[in-house]
Amino acid sequence: MKSCVEACLACYTACLDCATESIKMSDEAMLNCIQTCLDCAELCNLCARFCATDSDYSAKICAMCAELCDACAAECEKHDHEHCQECARACRECAEECAVMA
Amino acid sequence: MKSCVEACLACYTACLDCATESIKMSDEAMLNCIQTCLDCAELCNLCARFCATDSDYSAKICAMCAELCDACAAECEKHDHEHCQECARACRECAEECAVMA
Amino acid sequence: MKSCVEACLACYTACLDCATESIKMSDEAMLNCIQTCLDCAELCNLCARFCATDSDYSAKICAMCAELCDACAAECEKHDHEHCQECARACRECAEECAVMA
Amino acid sequence: MKSCVEACLACYTACLDCATESIKMSDEAMLNCIQTCLDCAELCNLCARFCATDSDYSAKICAMCAELCDACAAECEKHDHEHCQECARACRECAEECAVMA
Numbered sequence A, B, C, D: 001m002k003s004c005v006e007a008c009l010a011c012y013t014a015c016l017d018c019a020t021e022s023i024k025m026s027d028e029a030m031l032n033c034i035q036t037c038l039d040c041a042e043l044c045n046l047c048a049r050f051c052a053t054d055s056d057y058s059a060k061i062c063a064m065c066a067e068l069c070d071a072c073a074a075e076c077e078k079h080d081h082e083h084c085q086e087c088a089r090a091c092r093e094c095a096e097e098c099a100v101m102a
Helices: A002-024 A028-052 A060-075 A082-101 B002-024 B026-054 B058-076 B082-101 C002-024 C028-052 C058-078 C081-102 D001-022 D027-053 D058-076 D082-101
Strands: none
Touching: A002 A028, A002 B026, A002 B082, A002 C002, A002 C081, A002 D027, A028 A082, A028 B002, A028 B058, A028 C081, A028 D001, A060 A082, A060 B002, A060 B026, A060 D058, A082 B002, B002 B026, B002 C028, B002 C058, B002 C081, B026 B058, B026 B082, B026 C002, B026 C028, B026 D027, B058 B082, B058 C002, B082 C058, C002 C028, C002 D027, C028 C081, C028 D001, C058 D001, C081 D001, D001 D082, D027 D058, D027 D082, D058 D082
């Protein structure tokens, strides 16, 4: 069991590393958008969990989430793609909600 | 609290969607590598969790994880980049460990 | 950087193990409910991600998610607590949606 | 697809809520340990991801992770169970590594 957990976590980091390096070969124009959106997705997911479980740390995570959501919105607002504009709107709304909780 | 959870999850899916669409604009050559690595990373992470907590569903998740790790290895073996070769090795090892647990 | 990743993942598994063992000391009556709900939460979260990113593996994850959601609903339906009844309803709805995708 | 994502995320939060409420019925003595360990596990997992992908936000997440790891160690050091002592050690090590990165 323990060796399976270790192999899974080693594979997890190797896959993250490979995806990260391959994404860096992407078109310069969208690179920052991809990286910021992936970070923002993860932090929003954790923030939802901490709020849903009424964690003692939810206010601190909300404060950081509000900051990252605003940064992600600022990045996505630069791009005319519909999915970027949609993402920017969701980020601004989430930043507002998180700021209230923080 | 509830509206913050909802805003975070809405932002989570909007960010995932934006990242996914932006990644699709990447160089064709690396697109499949990025998508498969991101999927494999997530499933390995879940598999590690189910094994670490001795879940009743760990065998089933291990079976699916072994399959996805082999597919990810096959994809990454096509690319000469060091991070792809490293990822392929970690995937093959994880597939073996997971097959034992499945 | 690498040693920080390793320390974080070692701490992640130690915390999961500690929580799992401490949960096992819980009241027998709710133990299965807690474990199944935590498993179901994780798999639903992964399933949402795979569907949102239109992964090649979303159908397979949906099939497993439908199965676990039905098992979680069956467990939670045994308990009269409002949060258990609410959870059972969400699980049945999710199982139906996932069965369509599978 | 969209309705499946929504059903999965609704089920995710319902399962988290049910697990959280059921855990609150646990023995008072271990309640804080369980909650802190679950929070710490999640934040360590996110911190590993942000470090592994060399995120612009890894230093900030490391700072928060160091704080939560120290709090989790302080809680687990109160309990004589082997898994609590083991967890406390992993938390102290992780807090040190994260403090270096922060």
